[in-house]
Amino acid sequence: MKKKILLLIFAVSFFSCNQLSEEERLIHNQKVISGIDRKKSDLDKILANIDEQSKKLSTEFDDVYSFKIGRSSSTKRAQIAELEKKSRIIYNYRLDINNLKNKLDVLHKTFEWPESPKKVLEKLFEIAKYGNYNQTIFLVDPYDENDNKVDKIAYISAYPVEEKDEFMQNFKYGRIIGTPIFKEKKADIEFLFGLNADYKRTMKLVKRNKSWYLSSY
Incomplete structure (x- = not known):
């Protein structure tokens, strides 16, 4: 599997890396592979947290469905409706995180951003303005040596609507x-x-090959 990923990354980044020596290309590609693995680990932690939320929600469902003296049927229906809403949010969150995790091998590569850190930051503002969240993964350090705040930018396409709105604002x-x-x-x-x-x-950016990426702020 590692060899397959390495070949894929080599293919998509060949033209952006052609100024490097063979040894430098191999080191770069290995670091990208390590970056992918670390980001998958990050997403696994998010999935574990989602599972904990699901367990708590299941307990809440059991409590709501249990008999309670003095509670009206309309109150019970409202409580169930609210929990079902939470359940849908959690379900979609898990689905989106899994989808992003499965796409990392293809998406998380050296992308041809302009050779300017200013342009990368301007691209971030543009994404927030127009809601093109699927592009944020390309803005982030492919070696995954960035901080947690930049990680959140990378994963925003998979986050719930409320967090997307916060990112946009x-x-x-x-x-x-x-x-x-x-x-x-x-x-x-x-x-x-x-x-x-x-x-x-202050946004800190790092140069990988000839492309600039977000690192921390």
Whole structure:
């Protein structure tokens, strides 16, 4: 399976890596494979948490269906309806996380973003503005050496609607306010985000081959 993934990554990243030596390409591809494995592990932890939520919900269902003196039938129906709503959310969350996990081998590759950290950050704002959540996985460090906040950006396509809305509100009005500061294969850019674009942060990006990726903020 590892060899199959390596061949796939080599095929999709050949043109973006053709300035590297054979040894550098192999190291890069191995690091991408390790990054995929770590992100799958992250998603497995999310799935474990979802399973815990399902168990708690099952207990709540048992409690609601049990006989309670003085509770009206309309109250019971309302309680059941609310739990069924939660159940659908959990079901879809699990399904979306599993789908993302199964796609990582293909999606999590060196993507041809412009050779500019500024363009990558602007792409993040554009995704939030138009809701193109499936593209965020391409913005994140393929070696998975990024922080947890950037992990959430990577996985946002699989998160519940409420968290997608939060992501949208945080970044759709984002704007760059500083000139990128470069140091070797890293770059820092100051930006504003939030509903009123009044929170200032520094986005740290890292260069892999000739492409830039989000690392932390």
